[in-house]
Amino acid sequence: MNHAFPQALVPYGWDAALQQSFLPFTEDGLVPVRVAAVDRGRCDVITPGGPQRAALDPALPTGDPAAAPCTGDWGALRAGDPPVLAALLPRRTAIVRSAASGASRGQVLAANVDTVAIAVSLETRLALGRVERLLALAWESGARPVVVLTKADRSPDPDAAAAQVAEAAPGADxxxxxxxxxQGVDVAAAVLTGTVVLLGPSGAGKSTLGNALLGADLLATGAVRDADGKGRHTTVRRELLPLPGGGVLIDTPGLRGVGLFDAAEGVQRAFAEIEELAEGCRFGDCGHDTEPGCAVQAAIAAGALPPRRLDSYRKLVRENERIAARSDARLAAERANRWKTISKAQRQGYRMRGGKDKGR
Ligand SMILES: Nc1nc2c(ncn2[C@@H]2O[C@H](COP(=O)(O)OP(=O)(O)O)[C@@H](O)[C@H]2O)c(=O)[nH]1
Ligand SMILES: [Mg+2]
Ligand SMILES: [Zn+2]
Incomplete structure (x- = not known):
């Protein structure tokens, strides 16, 4: 039996803890792999012997976008023609957004990410609400968020912009x-460690930054089409590329609208200063509106908290609650359906026992 440590996977993030969790698969003769991309019912995996295209084992939960294999997953590959991705290792972190359809399910954008780089272009007007939304998503994932302000050469005052963003990003670099x-690429390379995913709208400069970090033009970049700053979708799929200083880069296609999914804790962390102020409110369930003794309103009155922050916080809390209610409704419906199926089977069983069976 081969219990060798797959050195070739170390640049992709393989470590002793993963080796440990892989042991049961080693005994089955399976090979450790990292999923680079999943499309059309197949996947690209990095194996100790190089990249391969693999089929997905029907036993994998491909129907559930929250559990289906995705970029960044570690898995076990069964040799064959084609090789088959047979199982996934437990995820350390997962970036989950609400899936497009009905938003009652979460969809994983990338798994086992250490650092989320949120790309924000300084060429266009700062969209702080979007930064805050992506920060909540990143905090919720368990990864460490970093805001990367791109295209500094196109901004009249990058420092002022950075100060404004820092105010909307407590706890994040x-x-x-x-x-x-x-400028700044070396600093970015130093703070973007481990498995790094680039998030942000199309045209934000993600792929260009990715190439600067990679030291090679491996990612396709696209010119911004027009003055509204909307780029073309040049990045069509997620990929996994080792960085020269260690770590792995995952580029993503531009995310136009990212819905939160079950991200209450992420929202709390993204608005840590409001959560902290709220500790000082007179009422434990203060709505930070017209209640007497509200420390949040007092901070706004004193100019210590931008009112925009409270609005943004409220918006994301409400959105998250709405989606939580919808996914609760879906779970309840699934339970009801299961119950219907069970009682139907019981009725059929009863009919059989009741002698209506014609003896076939
Ligand atoms: N002036 C300038 N343009 C940049 C910079 N970074 C990216 N761009 C341009 O912005 C456009 C979009 O970049 P791209 O990396 O494809 O964005 P993505 O959609 O987020 O991957 C391209 O035309 C890039 O050349 C930068 O630092 N300075
Ligand atoms: Mg791109
Ligand atoms: Zn209050």
Missing amino acids: VVTVSAATG
Whole structure:
């Protein structure tokens, strides 16, 4: 039996803990792999012997977008023609957004991510609400968020922009880069560690930054089409690329609208200063509105908290509650359906026992 440590997977993040959790699969003769991309019922995996295209074992939960294999997953590959991805290892972190359809399910964008780089272009007006939403998503995932302000060469005052973003990103590093001049790329490389995923709208400069970090033009980039800053969707799929200083990069296609999914804790962390202020409110269930003794309103009155932050916080809390209610409704419906199926089977059993069976 081969219990060798797959050195070739170390640049992709393989470590002793993964080796440990893989032991049962080693005994079955399976090989450790990292999933680079999943499409059309197949996947690209990195094996100790290089990349391979594999089929998905029908036993994998492919129907559930929250549990289906995705970029960044570690798994076990069964040799064959084609090789088959037979199982997934438990995820350390998962970036989950609400799936497009009905938003009652979560969809995993990437698994086992250590650092979420939120790309924000300084070329266009700062969309702080979007940054806050992505920060909540990132905190919820268990990964560490970093805001990367891109295209510094296109901004009249990058420092002022960085200060504004920092106010909307408590607890997160904010770095400023320009791929055009090379400014800040070394700082970004130093803070973006482990498995790094680039998130942000199309045209934000994710792939360009990715290439600067990779030290090679491996990712396709696209010119911004027009003045509204909407880019073309140049990045069509997620990929897994080892970084020269260690770590792995996952580029993503631009995310236009990202819905939160079950992200209450992520929202709390993204608005940590409001949560902290709320500790000082007179009422434990203060709505931070017109209640007497509200420490949050007092901070706003004193100019210590931008009112925009409270609005944004409220919006994301409400959105998250709405989606939680919908997914609760879906679970209840699934339970009811299961019950219907069970009682139907029982009725059929009763009919059989009742002698209506014609003896076939
Ligand atoms: N001036 C300038 N342009 C940039 C910079 N980074 C990216 N761009 C341009 O912005 C456009 C979109 O970049 P891209 O990396 O494809 O964005 P993505 O959609 O987020 O991957 C491309 O035309 C890039 O050349 C930068 O630092 N400075
Ligand atoms: Mg791109
Ligand atoms: Zn209050």
